[in-house]
Amino acid sequence: MGSTRKVTRGAQTWLYPLPALLIGAIVDGKQNFMAAAWGSIANAEPPMLCVAIRRSRHTRKGLVPGEPFSVNVASTSQAREVDFCGIESGASVDKVSKCGFTVFYGSLDKAPLIEECPLNLECTVAQIVELPTHSLVIADINESHVSEDCLADGRIDVSRMDPIVYVTSPARKYAHIGEAVADAFSAGLSL
Ligand SMILES: Cc1cc2nc3c(=O)[nH]c(=O)nc-3n(C[C@H](O)[C@H](O)[C@H](O)COP(=O)(O)O)c2cc1C
Known part of the structure; x- marks a missing residue:
């Protein structure tokens, strides 16, 4: 670690890092996908997630x-497609x-899933919290679909999945997940 001296930079x-997710919805009767980095797991039982969608997004109408x-969790090989879905609007x-996506459906109708993405979560909107600029969409995760070649012994192998990570301002880059540095829920036991 470098210097511990701090400077303030405001709110x-x-x-860092953020996921670079692809949110799929049916908007005006059409399948659409937008990039969203402001997403996270929100609850354990039942499994829930949340994603912050600016109200002006075309996708917002479908939520x-x-x-x-x-x-949809994309891999680093899909950086161009993720970025395209983050700079173009489904309105036009x-x-x-x-992007050449192959769309499939799981148990829920109206939840378009991208076959080329290694991991797809089918969700149902549970609640929307309206914040000043963004709608915080809180959702149940109903089902997960994982590409078989990203599994090892039936469990997700993240290195095979190679999920794309977004490194926000000022870098604004897509990246791989870095190397492991320690075992979680274990490294701290030595203190
Ligand atoms: C890497 C990246 C991450 C983004 N994250 C979000 C986000 O979390 N929430 C949001 O509202 N917009 C986000 N955007 C912007 C939308 O993806 C973008 O405005 C997109 O064109 C919206 O598509 P739509 O009009 O088809 O809904 C992001 C864009 C990029 C490139």
């Missing part, structure tokens, strides 16, 4: 309490055909 949305949508572009 910032700086948090309705009680209705399905999807969260068919992102599915532009």
